[in-house]
Amino acid sequence: MSKNIKLNLNYAGIPDNEINAYADQVKRAHKELNKGLNDDTKYTGWIEWPINYDKTEFQKIKKIAQKVRSDSEVLIVIGIGGSYLGARAVIEALTNQFERKETEIIYVGNNLNPNYINEIIEYVSDKDISLNVISKSGKTTEPAIAFRIFRNLMEDKYGVDEARKRIFVTTTKRKGALYKIALQEKYVKLNIPENIGGRYSVLTAVGILPIAVAGLNIDKIMSGAKIAAEEYNNDDLKNNDCYKYAVIRNILYGNEKNIEILASYEPKLFYFAEWWKQLFGESEGKDCKGIFPASVTYTTDLHSLGQYVQDGRRNLFETVLNVQKSDTDIVIDYDNENLDELNYIAGKNLSYVNQKAMEATITAHVDGDVPNIVIDIDSLNENVIGQLIYFFEKACAMSGILLGVDPFNQPGVEKYKNNMYDLLGKNRIGEFM
Numbered sequence: 262m263s264k265n266i267k268l269n270l271n272y273a274g275i276p277d278n279e280i281n282a283y284a285d286q287v288k289r290a291h292k293e294l295n296k297g298l299n300d301d302t303k304y305t306g307w308i309e310w311p312i313n314y315d316k317t318e319f320q321k322i323k324k325i326a327q328k329v330r331s332d333s334e335v336l337i338v339i340g341i342g343g344s345y346l347g348a349r350a351v352i353e354a355l356t357n358q359f360e361r362k363e364t365e366i367i368y369v370g371n372n373l374n375p376n377y378i379n380e381i382i383e384y385v386s387d388k389d390i391s392l393n394v395i396s397k398s399g400k401t402t403e404p405a406i407a408f409r410i411f412r413n414l415m416e417d418k419y420g421v422d423e424a425r426k427r428i429f430v431t432t433t434k435r436k437g438a439l440y441k442i443a444l445q446e447k448y449v450k451l452n453i454p455e456n457i458g459g460r461y462s463v464l465t466a467v468g469i470l471p472i473a474v475a476g477l478n479i480d481k482i483m484s485g486a487k488i489a490a491e492e493y494n495n496d497d498l499k500n501n502d503c504y505k506y507a508v509i510r511n512i513l514y515g516n517e518k519n520i521e522i523l524a525s526y527e528p529k530l531f532y533f534a535e536w537w538k539q540l541f542g543e544s545e546g547k548d549c550k551g552i553f554p555a556s557v558t559y560t561t562d563l564h565s566l567g568q569y570v571q572d573g574r575r576n577l578f579e580t581v582l583n584v585q586k587s588d589t590d591i592v593i594d595y596d597n598e599n600l601d602e603l604n605y606i607a608g609k610n611l612s613y614v615n616q617k618a619m620e621a622t623i624t625a626h627v628d629g630d631v632p633n634i635v636i637d638i639d640s641l642n643e644n645v646i647g648q649l650i651y652f653f654e655k656a657c658a659m660s661g662i663l664l665g666v667d668p669f670n671q672p673g674v675e676k677y678k679n680n681m682y683d684l685l686g687k688n689r690i691g692e693f694m
């Protein structure tokens with residue numbers, strides 16, 4: 262069992278025998294997952310990636326990160342979905358959001374809103390910038406438009422040659438429009454392995470370059486992921502928390518609990534929840550099936566969505582990310598006048614109060630027929646986040662197979678794109694008329 266991540270099922274309300282009944286199914290699903298390991302078309306390259314990742318490319322990433330940190334106040338990261346959420350999740354979880362950064366990371370190409378882009382253009386106008394454009398297909402509209410805008414901006418600002426030294430392209434080898442641009446313009450290229458899909462790609466150059474530029478230790482992230490890859494490569498359900506989590510979700514789904522809320526008491530995990538929602542939403546929501554993934558940050562959302570969770574439709578369950586050790590703390594002072602009536606907690610740490618709020622909420626929600634799965638995480642650091650990412654990727658793949666869907670495709674995403682292309686007048690060979 263992982264030292265850092267523990268599955269606590271005391272509040273899930275599922276008896277052991279119901280979980281254990283899945284043992285054979287899990288063994289078969291595990292075999293099916295591993296069968297794809299040597300097959301590039303199966304998108305299971307992420308399973309062994311923490312063990313066999315391209316170490317030479319990681320050295321190159323460290324050098325690029327060093328350069329960007331030395332010559333840029335801002336790194337503009339262009340990407341959408343799996344091409345940016347993982348990096349943002351890790352960076353926001355592990356850095357101080359209010360501290361002035363040596364190199365700040367700004368995310369573009371994840372929407373089509375002109376105000377958003379114009380505000381960024383204005384913000385970076387007097388700053389030195391570098392740019393990392395990330396797209397596996399190399400043809401997604403949102404990042405493609407943002408890249409056209411910011412590439413022009415950088416060429417105007419620095420001239421073509423210097424801009425070239427500040428633009429880094431992360432895409433699949435030998436395929437797609439972005440690859441062609443990178444080749445023609447001689448931009449430095451980083452690779453997205455063909456057999457790793459977007460939402461499973463945070464531990465490749467996709468996430469690792471921005472994370473390194475944010476000053477985080479990418480070796481520790483990868484060694485954490487490796488611990489998890491070894492630990493959860495075990496088809497024995499009784500000894501695999503990751504598969505147990507997948508099974509319990511499946512049982513709850515069968516009990517009409519078709520909305521899962523990822524809850525945490527750590528606001529720094531907001532984007533981690535965004536990444537998690539994309540991972541599970543795109544992997545499982547298909548063929549008219551799947552748990553709808555939602556998220557809350559408590560105690561903030563106890564004063565908004567908390568009412569619904571406690572008292573609304575009973576089709577919910579929660580997965581609570583419980584970070585046990587806070588990096589810093591604040592002691593609540595004693596006050597002679599006690600006008601705010603808080604002396605009953607004087608001398609207590611704020612993390613203790615937060616913990617009690619969590620315990621109180623779990624009991625209240627479980628009493629209200631909202632089963633809670635608790636994932637205890639001892640602390641937040643690079644190693645643990647590497648483990649956590651892998652834990653959820655593997656659980657998601659297992660969960661999708663148990664549900665009977667392909668967890669690695671996203672056919673539904675094409676529907677809006679084709680409608681949009683029709684409305685915008687894109688012709689068949691990919692040019693705008």
Ligand code: PA5
Nearest residue numbers: 342343344396397398401459460
């Ligand atoms: O998980 C996925 O595959 C998607 O969310 C993609 O990451 C997203 O659509 C972006 O695609 P691309 O990297 O090809 O621009």
